[in-house]
Amino acid sequence: MSIRLRYLLVFTFLLALNVNAGSQQSVPPKHKPENIISFAKQVERYAAKHHARAFVISRLGQPAKNLPKGIDFTHTAIAVYSSITLSDGSQVPGYAIYNLYQKESNPKRSEIIMDYPVDFFWGVHELKAGILIPSEDLQTRLIEAIQLGFHTRLHNPKYSLISNPFNNKYQNCTEHTLNVLNAAIYQTDDMRAIKATVKRHFEPYRLKVSPVKLALGSLFSDGVRTSDHGSKTYTTTFTSIVDYLKTNDLVNQVTRLHFKEDNNSGHRLAD
Numbered sequence: 001m002s003i004r005l006r007y008l009l010v011f012t013f014l015l016a017l018n019v020n021a022g023s024q025q026s027v028p029p030k031h032k033p034e035n036i037i038s039f040a041k042q043v044e045r046y047a048a049k050h051h052a053r054a055f056v057i058s059r060l061g062q063p064a065k066n067l068p069k070g071i072d073f074t075h076t077a078i079a080v081y082s083s084i085t086l087s088d089g090s091q092v093p094g095y096a097i098y099n100l101y102q103k104e105s106n107p108k109r110s111e112i113i114m115d116y117p118v119d120f121f122w123g124v125h126e127l128k129a130g131i132l133i134p135s136e137d138l139q140t141r142l143i144e145a146i147q148l149g150f151h152t153r154l155h156n157p158k159y160s161l162i163s164n165p166f167n168n169k170y171q172n173c174t175e176h177t178l179n180v181l182n183a184a185i186y187q188t189d190d191m192r193a194i195k196a197t198v199k200r201h202f203e204p205y206r207l208k209v210s211p212v213k214l215a216l217g218s219l220f221s222d223g224v225r226t227s228d229h230g231s232k233t234y235t236t237t238f239t240s241i242v243d244y245l246k247t248n249d250l251v252n253q254v255t256r257l258h259f260k261e262d263n264n265s266g267h268r269l270a271d
Helices: 003-018 033-049 117-121 136-147 173-186 191-201 211-218 238-247
Strands: 054-060 075-085 091-102 110-115 126-134 205-207 233-235 251-262 266-270
Touching: 033 075, 033 091, 033 117, 033 126, 033 251, 054 117, 054 136, 054 173, 054 238, 075 136, 075 173, 091 117, 091 173, 126 136, 126 238, 136 173, 173 191, 173 238, 238 251
Parallel strands: none
Antiparallel strands: 054 075, 054 126, 075 091, 091 110, 126 251, 205 233, 251 266
């Protein structure tokens, strides 16, 4: 393969990941609103059926064909069963989702925002969700960690789409989720202790593109920074989090839900 073609492939990969990378909040819908609402409700019903008080949720903001092998989702967050106040002041039960979102106005920065399942899936490319329901004890600890504000104290607003989970120079949504999970497991918001645990026990996803090529491609792609990586590029994925919690016997349920439209009878959902 020629050097020019290799560079073109790297640039295309980075550009595909970065354009509305799935970790931004305000993205125009690509599906009918009624389908988005229906899918969001199905996700909530699935979580409720499995008695989930807190769980990890992922979405797909880009065409799957544009993603490197091993990456199934582009945004990950934590959902917590809550009492939600409506515009008329009434309260209803539902899931609040705690996100690290990349800023639209400044792709090199992020912010912590709470939203709800319909908001979460509003701008996705595909109505598909990754759901990881932790053990009962970890759910309790996750709720306590959110109540104590660990998710905000562990936030590093310096954003990189491929942030290295072994250090805290930059951060993306999935690494932030991993940090909060470890904060809940070990009941601490000490970032140094959390990163020491990650280095000892967590198996990240290796992105098999050389740092030099990534650095060259990042010149054209806001939100991709590579100075937190060494000779190998590692990042956090939904799957690597699933594997991490499974290894430590901290998982109750894992699934992927897909929306499928039925032209004859409206729509249906299947997992």
